[in-house]
Amino acid sequence: MNPPGFNIAAVERDTGLSKDVLRVWERRYGFPVPDRDVNGERLYPADQVERLRLIKRLMDQGHRPGKLIAAPAEELTALAPRRSRRAESAAPTDASGLTDLQALIKQHDAAGYLQAMQQRLARQGLQRFVQDTVAPLTRQVGEAWEDGSFEVFEEHLFTELTKRLLRQAIAALPSGSRGPRVLLTSVPDEPHILGLLMAEALLALEGAECIPLGTQMPLLEIGRAAAAHRADIVGLSFSIAFPQRQIPGLLQQLRLILPTAVELWAGGAGILRTPQMEGILKLDTFDAAIAALADWRANHP
Amino acid sequence: MNPPGFNIAAVERDTGLSKDVLRVWERRYGFPVPDRDVNGERLYPADQVERLRLIKRLMDQGHRPGKLIAAPAEELTALAPRRSRRAESAAPTDASGLTDLQALIKQHDAAGYLQAMQQRLARQGLQRFVQDTVAPLTRQVGEAWEDGSFEVFEEHLFTELTKRLLRQAIAALPSGSRGPRVLLTSVPDEPHILGLLMAEALLALEGAECIPLGTQMPLLEIGRAAAAHRADIVGLSFSIAFPQRQIPGLLQQLRLILPTAVELWAGGAGILRTPQMEGILKLDTFDAAIAALADWRANHP
DNA sequence: TTCAATGTTTGTCCTGGACAAACAGGACGT
């Protein structure tokens, strides 16, 4: 399909490995050794790109690149792990039919999935639906995508349909005007929105006034938006896929941009390993978010 | 506000200017001249970042960086232009209250905007709502954003709220299972989804079975998804902001990937200047899309 | 006016060096 091969920018897009990293690996480990075009620029053959994608996936699971780059096919074996802790303890806990939901997506049965989810929503109520269905299902789909049993388009379909369900449920709520004004968004390079929608659903359910700005807001814009909307709280969501090392710096920078009176809350699967920081509320669970909302109300009579 | 300043990665995130560009501008034009930290690394003061954002905006309007970087405040004057053709002829045509809707967003009145839009939806019906309200409003907001009278976060709020309205309207439709199966998505580097949602609303209204995959699907994935969903038609949307010169190549590549039996439709403000191509249906207007759907049905009894 | 040839601007890629933060592993004391 493409005999020419991928240039370095295309590989960066496809693998998520920066140009700097691709070049420094070549220098150090001698692994991706791309061809060169007439102009001396790197031209990666498709199989090397494939290998890089695999390596990146394993790195995201915690492996280190130095080890991965040596070993031709043993990596394929290393695919399965990384479900040591939760998966084993979660699998028995499942029972609740999440696997069936996942299977519906896998069979590309959009209508069936929507129907099943709507039933669950009606049965569980919005709060439990978010906590017991959407959140674990999202994690499960993320894992399936990581270990290759979900295609990109299947993950997209899941996301798109679930977004609709949540937005629909949120729209059905009375527009809360009692609690704090919460501005919800994510930083650049964080395109995942499901976490934000789940948070919005729970906060709106408690009567907070949510201002959804979508994803990928530049930090300075978040500051302006907070001022323009007179927000009491800025809520950010980080997915598990977000480069964790960048999080503390981002939060600290945003903390400096925002007035002290505006609280900064961070949540999502991406922040679990982030340390506590001054002036930033780290929300490890949805219950923590609900508790934080109650706290805020207690302190702002 | 932030005495430390922004490092080069943060500036890249916030302005969209790559590190390479930031460095080469400094070398060539002598403009962003950041401080240096103890380690000799660039540290951009906030005002320089602000100026860079302004320059980037003007560049997106078609200005060239070399000119922009000379001239201290004349740029502020250069903000207004870029409304030579349409705005003048469109302004008198307005009348229908689109300006009021835009004003609601500008005032950050989310609830008011939603209410006004819902009223219009009820009054006009979905089809006319999409064609006469959402589409022109989207174009108008895009223009306002280009000439600087809309902030980034205001444009995000508009998009987010409008997305909700459309999705809600779509969900309320009976799940069409009569017409063709239409797979709706966009290519990588095309994150705008409003066009797709408008198309989905109109097609679903006609009873077509839409499969919404969200945005930014790699081409090979589109092919796999089309097969998996047994799609009859693949519909792509290109916004006005998409680099137009890439469009023909992308479409041709995708045409090769898809089986001949699967039709390829392209729409959106971005394709108006794209030439007609063999095996690809170019939809300049929403009416054209509806007509194309009728055609397909006539040919597939 | 339209089109082709020429010059200028501008983004991206290159090499090879450097450094600090993150990590792994061992020594030490409890």
Next chain:
DNA sequence: ACGTCCTGTTTGTCCAGGACAAACATTGAA
């Protein structure tokens, strides 16, 4: 055995300055 400090290694990001081709502007001819 367990936790804490220290030390060496791994790894990502940044830097400088050179090069080139694609995009753009401009000029001149048909």
